[in-house]
Amino acid sequence: MTFQVDIQPSGQKFALEADKTILDGALADGLMLKHSCREGTCGSCKCKVASGSVDHADSPLEVLSEAERAEGMVLTCRARATSDLVIDAPEVGELRGICVQETAARVGAIDKVSDDVAVVRLMLPPSGPEFRYYPGQYIDVQLKDGTRRSYSMATSVPVDNQLELHIRHMPGGKFSGHVFEAMKPREMVRVSGPYGSFYLRDSERPMVFLASGTGFAPIKALLEQLREQGANTRPVHLYWGGRRRKDLYQHNELLAMAAELSWLEYIPVLSEPSNECDWQGATGFVHLQVLADFVSLENFEVYACGAPVMVDSARRDFVAQRQLAEERFFADAFV
Template sequence: MSFSVTIEPSGRQFTMQRDQTVLGAAIDAGVGLPYGCKDGACGSCKCKLIEGRVIHGAHQTKALSPEEEAAGWVLTCCATPQTDLVLESRQVVSEGNFPIVKMPTRVTSLTRVAPDVIVMRLQLPATHSFGFRAGQYIEFILKDGSRRSYSMANAPHTLSDGIELHLRHMPGGKFTDHVFGEMKEKEILRVEGPYGSFFLREDSDKPIVLLASGTGFAPIKAIIEHMEHQGITRPTVLYWGCRSKADLYLNDWVEQAVARLPWLRYVPVLSEAKPEDLWSGRTGFVHQAVLDDLPSLAGHEVYACGAPVMVQVAQREFTAQAGLPTECFYADAFTSEADKHSA
């Protein structure tokens, strides 16, 4: 049995089977619904159900509470239809998404840029055509079939140099223990992508707030590179929150970008500055630094990436306290395997 799905206000439509998730069918149809983890853990794919009925599979209450479900919200990554559906998602993008491809890649370099962060570069096979939007991510397919997601940290126009990824070590992590331990250059890894709805909306002229925590800086870096390449000069400020100075692992790169791009400002924020950091800059929570500087976000767009708790708090407080329209908050929560299985 098949059902039709209409996304408002864009009017985009697609047809899906009863046993598919709404998000999976949308991805297959090239309709860019917002999403992050695809596992019912982060809440990035939450949409309003205008008409129809769905059944939700397993998900976490922090991603969709019973009260939100009762109020008509759905998680498209784990919702299957029972009728034709009409959903509201003001973040749906136009047609022309890049096709998702599966391909082998070769590790060309592993560079330790912080005690627990490695910059990995991957060489793409000459036989594959791969396109993506700055800010999207790929998934590693491990030998046991499990997957790990990482945002591409370079813009599409630099693909001749391969794909750049920023990996934080998660002690005990099946993949990052290998990356930080035994992995060598020339190792072959299987990847699939591009995935994600986190990329710059170029049809807007609103000033931009880029908000990153930790390695959430990776897709933000790609967006900055893309803006420079495309000649996009919208006023932009980057807030990068880390624990200590050492965690600002590409601080020099950002400062060089600011020096040559008059439209870009940079505000690093440390939450646990150490005495040896000799830090005279901003401290505290990075989202609070934004609110302190920009008490009204009504005319802005925000692109937030990093720890789920940072993304969730920023979205809640930016919309409630600073007047940011809900549809102007774009996010990619870096949901770890531990996050996916926590309460």
Template sequence: MTFNVTVQPSGHQFSCDEDESVLAAALRAGVGLPYGCKNGACGSCRGKLLEGTMEHGPHQVKALSAADEERGFALFCCARPKSDVVIEVREVAGAGEFPIKKMPTRVAKLDRVADDVIVMSLQLPANERLQYKAGQYLEFLLKDGKRRSYSMANAPHLDEHLTLHIRHMPGGLFTDHVFNAMKEREILRIEGPLGTFFLREDSDKPIILLASGTGFAPIKAIIEHAAHQGSQRPMVLYWGGRRPKDLYMHALCEEWARTLPNFRYVPVISNAQPEDGWSGRDGFVHQAVMADIPDMAGYQVYACGAPVMVDAAKRDFVSACKLPDEEFYADAFTSEADLANPA
């Protein structure tokens, strides 16, 4: 059976099969609902059910609690309609601008930039190009049917290769292979571009960029894109790690701070050891932002990294720093461990 979905306030409509998620149907119809992980973990696709009935599949409690569901909230990546429905969600302009493709890629280079981080460069087939917005991600299509998501770490105009920042998750099937067995020239299959984490260019508000660990990857692409576009918007990057070595492209960020107008860089370390010789900012990275910018009413925030950091930043920025809820854009890096603990 097929049901009709109406999106408010835009009035857009699309059909959705009863065994299909609302998000999957929207993507198929080219309707730009916000989303991130597509697995009920990050909460990016959350909205309200105004009319009709839905049934949710497994999902994280932090993304949608039972109380939230009773109040009419829904996660469209794992919600399936049981009738015609009317939903309320803020659509993302430009989300469906580029077609989602599946294609083979060849591993062109593996560059270990930290003990637990590899920069992987991917070569696309001849005469093929993956068009995407800086900040979006792709998925590797593994032979067992599973998928692994990684953000493109280079801006779209730098399209000789796609680059990804891969952090080793010990025991992780894919990253164990990347760090222990993968060779250059290996063939992988990808699908992309995916996600709605990208720069909103219809605003002139100053930008706070917030990253932890390899959450730096899509932030790096956004900075490169803004520089290429000649953006005059003030931008400040706060990049957090446990130890200084976790900021694996620290020198590049310092170079941007020297050469890009209106750009500042604030590295923050939470667990420096005496042998690190760290004399910079310490503590939690989102709290460093709050200390420097206590009033965020006129800002946009783009946050990427561990879910605990992203969740804390959104909560505290909105509640304590006057950041408008709709000006917080995020991509929480959910792992298989996160997805293995549904509600």
């Protein structure tokens, strides 16, 4: 059985098979509904059904409450249609022209920039459709057992038809362990994407970019986008946090970029600097440094990526203590 889904206010429509989630059906039709984790845990894909009925399936109550369900709210990554639907999804128009693809890619290079971070470049097929994405979005890498791992693209566009990923070696990690212990150039992997709603909004507001660890990857893509535009006038305050100096694996490149670009301020923060590194910069938790530096974030947008505890703490504290509008805090829900 197939239902029709009408997206408002854009007026776009797509056919949705009864066994597919609303989000999967939209993505398959080239419509990029707002989303992040695609597993029902972050709430980013929450939207309102203006008319029609759905099966909420396994939508967690802690993410989508009974009261929200009664008001017509759904998690599009979990919900399935049981009738034709009209949904309110205002951001879909901003992502026109971006379609999810699945393709093979070949490992072009593996650059271990620290003892636990590798910059991996994946070569896309030389023929076939162009792989387009918004700076800030991510891909899934499919493992041999069918499981997937998500990584953000670290450049604003593919460079030499390659995707750049920043991968941290996680203890016991299936894919990251393979990257550090066995992966070789020219190895084939399968990827799909782009996914996610982490991208620059069109506004004139000043911005805080907040990253921890390899959460810097999508932030780097946003910085490149702004530099390539050539006439950016929006101030950017970039905070990058790590435990040790080596966690800031592109620190020198950022110092050079900040010296080049009048609109960029770079504030590195270490929570556990060693005596050997002779650290002269800020110390502590990175989001607390933002709180120390700003009396108000009322007129700002914040783009955050990194450890979930950092992202969640920043969202809570910036809204409660620095008057940030919650709808102007943008984040992806994975490390």
